[in-house]
Amino acid sequence: MTTASHTIQDLASAKDLFALTKPRVMSLVIFTALCGLLAAPGPIHPVIAFTAILAISLGAGASAALNQWYESDIDAIMKRTSQRPLPAGRMDRDTALHFGVGLSFFSVLLMGLAVNWFSAIFLAFSIFFYAVVYTIWLKRSTPQNIVIGGAAGAFPPAIGWAAVTGDVTLMPVLLFAIIFFWTPPHFWALALFMNSDYSKAGVPMMPVVAGRQSTRNQIFGYSLILAAVAVAPFALGLAGAVYGGVAIVLSAIFCVLGWRVCRSKTTRPDDMVAEKRLFKFSILYLFALFAAVVADRIMVA
Numbered sequence: 001m002t003t004a005s006h007t008i009q010d011l012a013s014a015k016d017l018f019a020l021t022k023p024r025v026m027s028l029v030i031f032t033a034l035c036g037l038l039a040a041p042g043p044i045h046p047v048i049a050f051t052a053i054l055a056i057s058l059g060a061g062a063s064a065a066l067n068q069w070y071e072s073d074i075d076a077i078m079k080r081t082s083q084r085p086l087p088a089g090r091m092d093r094d095t096a097l098h099f100g101v102g103l104s105f106f107s108v109l110l111m112g113l114a115v116n117w118f119s120a121i122f123l124a125f126s127i128f129f130y131a132v133v134y135t136i137w138l139k140r141s142t143p144q145n146i147v148i149g150g151a152a153g154a155f156p157p158a159i160g161w162a163a164v165t166g167d168v169t170l171m172p173v174l175l176f177a178i179i180f181f182w183t184p185p186h187f188w189a190l191a192l193f194m195n196s197d198y199s200k201a202g203v204p205m206m207p208v209v210a211g212r213q214s215t216r217n218q219i220f221g222y223s224l225i226l227a228a229v230a231v232a233p234f235a236l237g238l239a240g241a242v243y244g245g246v247a248i249v250l251s252a253i254f255c256v257l258g259w260r261v262c263r264s265k266t267t268r269p270d271d272m273v274a275e276k277r278l279f280k281f282s283i284l285y286l287f288a289l290f291a292a293v294v295a296d297r298i299m300v301a
Helices: 004-019 023-039 046-070 074-076 091-116 116-139 145-164 170-193 195-201 206-210 210-237 240-264 273-300
Strands: none
Touching: 004 091, 023 046, 023 145, 023 170, 023 273, 046 074, 046 091, 046 145, 074 195, 091 116, 091 240, 116 145, 145 170, 170 195, 170 206, 170 210, 170 240, 170 273, 195 206, 206 210, 206 273, 210 240, 210 273, 240 273
């Protein structure tokens, strides 16, 4: 009986450790990193490619664990995050800290020894940026937290590219820029209908600090910038017609949805249809756009 209860407890702990890595967010990181790797010029051994993606995934999980370690107090206040392992009381903060730090060192060491040290240093910087620059410095101090902090989530495709080439050229910079300018409209759309959570937790998200209308205006403005950046690889001759067609169509839809958010006047979260549509479409947009990068590369090859 005691053995069975211990087994159940161990399984629950393993499940909570996995939850610390934010699996849904990690899926986007893995996908964009893989796309950056597959789009890069030059060969890479499948085992090395797998190891690179594994290291990037572990690095993303480490960043998420450190984020939850530091933010356990505000996670407990917000309804959306209250059932995470730390605020729910299923794990102590020291465990989360040790797990995050250990995973960070292991992911960087794995990338350096198995792939190349340029991409390993890049990965280390991305972990530092998310855990320290965004989580500790920006998140609670400025409404620009998502804008500047968005760089953390934009690194994976460039790291994937660097795993193959050992350097960074214009194309991975543009892939970085796509995610960077995608982040504000994506997260601010969420923040509009989750505004009470952020306000209650004292997080200076844009809708809390600048108000709904200013946030909606900025969402549309960033949608236009994102469209220009997304089409840039095709316009500059770095990607072909497959990517260009997908980027133009999807970006046009994104801008239309951003405009509808801009025109919205509703204040009740349940009525924020335009905001919820943009948030959901933004996820599809990023996946489809990066899939098009790979498809275009395959077509050219």
